[in-house]
Amino acid sequence: MKFRFSFALIALLSLVLLVGAGCAKKSTSSMPPGATKVKVEDKSDYSEDTVGEESQVDESTLAAEARKEAQARAVEEMQFRIHFAFDSYELNDEARMVLGRKAELMKEFPELTMVIEGHCDERGTEEYNLALGERRARAAFEHLVILGIEPERMSVVSFGEERPLDSGHNETAWAQNRRDEFKISY
Amino acid sequence: MKKISLSLLMTALMLVTSVVFAAAQAPLTVDIYGPGQKLVNMTILPPRTLRTGRAIPVTAAEFDKVVRNDLSYIPFLKDVPMSQLLGGDPSKGVKGSDINFKPLQLAKVDLVMTTGWNGSNLEVRVYETFSGRMVVGKAYGQVEGKLVTRVADRFCSVLLEELSGKKGFFDSPIAFVKQLGKTKEIYTVLPQGRELTRITKLGGFNLSPTWSPDGSRVAFTHIGAKKHTLGVWDSKTGKITLRNNTLGQLVVSPEFLDNERIAVTLNKTGHSDIYLLNKEYKPVRTIVKSSYIDVSPSFDRTGTLMAFTSGRAGNPHVYTLNLKTGALKRVTITGKYNTHPCLSPDGRYIAYTHQTANGHRIFLHDLKTGREKQLTFGPGSDEYPAFGPDGYFVAFASNRSGEYKMYLTTRHGDTPKKLNTGNGSAFAPAWDTSLQR
Numbered sequence: 001m002k003f004r005f006s007f008a009l010i011a012l013l014s015l016v017l018l019v020g021a022g023c024a025k026k027s028t029s030s031m032p033p034g035a036t037k038v039k040v041e042d043k044s045d046y047s048e049d050t051v052g053e054e055s056q057v058d059e060s061t062l063a064a065e066a067r068k069e070a071q072a073r074a075v076e077e078m079q080f081r082i083h084f085a086f087d088s089y090e091l092n093d094e095a096r097m098v099l100g101r102k103a104e105l106m107k108e109f110p111e112l113t114m115v116i117e118g119h120c121d122e123r124g125t126e127e128y129n130l131a132l133g134e135r136r137a138r139a140a141f142e143h144l145v146i147l148g149i150e151p152e153r154m155s156v157v158s159f160g161e162e163r164p165l166d167s168g169h170n171e172t173a174w175a176q177n178r179r180d181e182f183k184i185s186y
Numbered sequence: 187m188k189k190i191s192l193s194l195l196m197t198a199l200m201l202v203t204s205v206v207f208a209a210a211q212a213p214l215t216v217d218i219y220g221p222g223q224k225l226v227n228m229t230i231l232p233p234r235t236l237r238t239g240r241a242i243p244v245t246a247a248e249f250d251k252v253v254r255n256d257l258s259y260i261p262f263l264k265d266v267p268m269s270q271l272l273g274g275d276p277s278k279g280v281k282g283s284d285i286n287f288k289p290l291q292l293a294k295v296d297l298v299m300t301t302g303w304n305g306s307n308l309e310v311r312v313y314e315t316f317s318g319r320m321v322v323g324k325a326y327g328q329v330e331g332k333l334v335t336r337v338a339d340r341f342c343s344v345l346l347e348e349l350s351g352k353k354g355f356f357d358s359p360i361a362f363v364k365q366l367g368k369t370k371e372i373y374t375v376l377p378q379g380r381e382l383t384r385i386t387k388l389g390g391f392n393l394s395p396t397w398s399p400d401g402s403r404v405a406f407t408h409i410g411a412k413k414h415t416l417g418v419w420d421s422k423t424g425k426i427t428l429r430n431n432t433l434g435q436l437v438v439s440p441e442f443l444d445n446e447r448i449a450v451t452l453n454k455t456g457h458s459d460i461y462l463l464n465k466e467y468k469p470v471r472t473i474v475k476s477s478y479i480d481v482s483p484s485f486d487r488t489g490t491l492m493a494f495t496s497g498r499a500g501n502p503h504v505y506t507l508n509l510k511t512g513a514l515k516r517v518t519i520t521g522k523y524n525t526h527p528c529l530s531p532d533g534r535y536i537a538y539t540h541q542t543a544n545g546h547r548i549f550l551h552d553l554k555t556g557r558e559k560q561l562t563f564g565p566g567s568d569e570y571p572a573f574g575p576d577g578y579f580v581a582f583a584s585n586r587s588g589e590y591k592m593y594l595t596t597r598h599g600d601t602p603k604k605l606n607t608g609n610g611s612a613f614a615p616a617w618d619t620s621l622q623r
Contacts, residue, residue: 087501087523115412125525125539125546125569126614127394127439128495128502130407130414131451131458131479134436138456156435157413162370162391 074105075112075184082140084178087124089135091143095180099140102182103147115183116140118158119165121174126160133158140180226349227266228297228312229290230254231277236304245334246303252338253299256356256378260346261600266295280309282318290315297321306330310341312348322348335380352576354621360572360581361385361395361404361618362592365611372406372419377574377581377594379606385419386426392417394614398442399487401620405440405448416440416450416467429467439482449473449483449492460494474507474514482526486533487619493517493527493536504538506553517551524549526570530577531619535597537561537571537580548582550597561599568593572615575622581605581615 080102082095091099106112118137120129137156145151166173230253233246257263268275271293276286280302290298295315302309308329312321322345326337339356347353359374359381372386372395386392391409398405401421408415408428414437415430430437436453443449446465451458459475460483474480478497485492492507504517504527518524523541530536534554539546545567550559562568566585573580580597583590590611593602605612 123541124523127451127482128479128497128525130393130438131436131453131481134438134453134458135479138453142456155412157409157411158436158438159391159409160393162393162409 071109071112071186074109075186078102078105078112078114078184079182081179081181083175084136084180086121086174086178087132089118089132089139091139095140096143099143100147103144103149106144106149106153109186112184112186113153114155115185116154116156117163117181117183118156119163119177119179119181120161121177122161122164122169123174124161130158130160133160136178136180140182225264226262226297227264227293227295228257228299229266229268229271229293229295230299231268231275231301233301233303234277234280236280236302236307236309240304242303243306245306245330246301248334249301249308249329249338252335253342256339256342257345259355259378259594259603261594261596261603266293271295280311282311282313282320285313285318287313287315287318308337312345321345339376339378339380350576350578352578352622354575354619355579358401358575358618358621360592360605361397361616362583362607362612363393363395363614364607365590365613370613372404373607373612374404375605375607377579377605382606382608385424386417388417388426388428394439395616396441397616397618397620398445399620400445401618402445403442404616405442407437407440414438416448416463418467432468441483441485443485443489449485451479451481451483473509484527484529484536486529487531487622488533491529491533493529493538495525495527504536504551506536517553528571528573528580530573530597531575531622532577535573535577537573537582537597539569539571548580548595550580550599559599561595561597562593562602570614572617573619574617575619579617581617583613583615 080098082098116137118133120133124132134156137158141154141156144154164177165179166176230250233242233250235242254265257265272289276289277300278284280300285298297312298315299310299312306329308326311323313319314321324341324344329337343353343356346355356376356378359376361372361374363370364373369389370391370393371384372392373382373384375382385404388408393407395404395406403421404419406417408417413430413435415428416433416437417426417428419426434452434454436451436458438451440448440450443462448463448467449460450463452461452469457477458479458481460473460480461469462471462473464470473492474494476496476498480494480496482495483492490508490510492509494505495502496505501522502525504524506515506517517536518538521540525539527536527538534552536551536553537548538551540549545564546569547560547564548562548568548571550561561580562582564586568582568584570583571580578596580595581592583592590613592605592607592612592615594605595602
């Protein structure tokens with residue numbers, strides 16, 4: 001038994017010596033002259049837990065991206081205009097539908113705020129049109145407040161006949177120009 | 187008995203002859219304000235030298251040009267060229283005694299003007315050809331350089347005052363809105379097309395300029411990206427202050443009630459009402475309110491009567507409000523769209539835009555008689571009527587040429603004369619009426 005133990009010890013020692021001699025030999029030969037030695041270490045720890053965590057981060061970015069995309073789509077949809085009859089600031093059924101959808105989106109994306117711009121066609125006179133444009137913007141504003149949107153998130157401004165969408169001088173152009181525009185910011 | 191009748195006859199005859207003589211001696215006056223207004227023919231004689239042997243200065247031609255241009259804006263004055271006179275120049279000098287009035291009378295010329303130069307000293311006279319009476323006689327010294335146009339303007343003002351009884355036409359600037367690319371800025375110009383000056387450089391839209399009664403300030407609406415602001419320009423310092431601390435999102439159609447207070451349309455309660463601002467530009471009370479649009483106030487010189495546009499009857503119409511008695515009166519009855527009233531400084535007439543199937547036209551309403559008269563006839567749209575300081579001239583903007591430009595007519599609806607405002611569309615004239623106060 002004693003013999004066995006000492007034999008094993010000798011064998012181990014010789015192995016250590018052998019390995020040590022081999023390594024020394026390698027190190028002197030593998031480094032080219034003038035090269036610097038760089039310590040390469042890998043401290044990664046591939047435990048089960050961390051793998052799980054990383055896949056979670058990925059999913060939330062994806063979700064954020066998806067939301068961002070949805071928000072961009074919403075912003076685009078929220079800019080849909082509504083139109084009015086001549087010398088009128090009454091919301092027609094279509095306008096109410098468009099505003100209803102805007103309200104849904106405003107609730108879905110509470111970070112969005114909105115400037116409602118009222119516009120008129122060129123047929124009226126300037127000062128009356130400025131007042132009329134404001135009434136058009138305010139009609140949309142008030143409808144959205146009724147639908148539950150916080151008034152602080154919206155403001156109104158009238159441009160009267162100053163910013164026509166269509167510069168034509170016919171009924172098609174005028175109908176296009178009698179409108180509310182919705183400028184979204186976030 | 188026979189003796190008595192003879193002496194009676196003699197006295198009667200003498201009385202008649204003296205009346206006839208008196209009638210012949212009374213000066214001819216031209217009533218340009220009357221309904222049967224007539225055209226006055228005027229000939230401007232070539233300049234003369236006052237000292238023989240001394241040449242007429244080159245400035246004489248410039249003076250002549252400026253006077254002709256100025257007078258071309260007076261609708262009732264017609265320039266008759268000297269070539270239409272029999273025998274050419276009917277004068278030997280500049281004084282009445284040097285002029286042969288006969289060929290002028292024959293050519294139906296009512297007024298004749300002479301100019302005499304002695305170096306930079308100038309004498310200008312205007313005579314009535316029928317009676318030989320001197321209407322205006324003025325002498326000016328040092329008429330050189332930039333002073334030439336100023337002297338010409340001043341002389342024309344004096345002549346117009348003599349003919350119409352009112353002054354200030356050629357010295358009263360018009361503030362207006364000019365299109366510059368996609369923005370609109372405010373300028374001033376004299377009605378004869380000189381001294382075009384830009385007063386705002388704010389970007390966005392600067393609209394509805396209006397003068398304070400003393401001509402020291404111009405208030406206007408400034409529209410930025412998100413709201414309206416009240417702008418006030420000081421003519422002495424050239425400085426602009428923008429105010430919107432308590433006014434809200436809508437600041438439309440400002441108008442000075444007096445030198446300190448401004449009336450303006452604001453929306454503070456859900457509907458657009460006309461508010462009175464104090465001298466700190468803060469709203470103190472409403473002047474008119476309804477659940478409809480009330481806009482475009484215009485005051486007479488005393489600040490007692492206000493004309494404005496209101497949608498309270500379903501469509502925009504012109505109303506007046508007496509600020510002392512509170513009496514409200516609807517002025518326009520016909521049509522569906524009557525807006526932008528301008529009250530004459532004496533409070534008798536309202537010029538406003540009436541929408542027709544072919545665009546807007548300027549109409550005049552006489553508050554005393556209730557009569558209406560169409561002043562402009564297009565084509566295109568005639569908008570923004572504005573009375574001059576004497577309540578006789580009416581400036582307006584029209585796109586009759588395809589582009590909005592300013593024009594001048596009178597309350598009789600004389601042929602409009604285009605005002606020179608340079609390149610770009612011109613809108614919303616507002617006349618400084620301080621010289622008539």
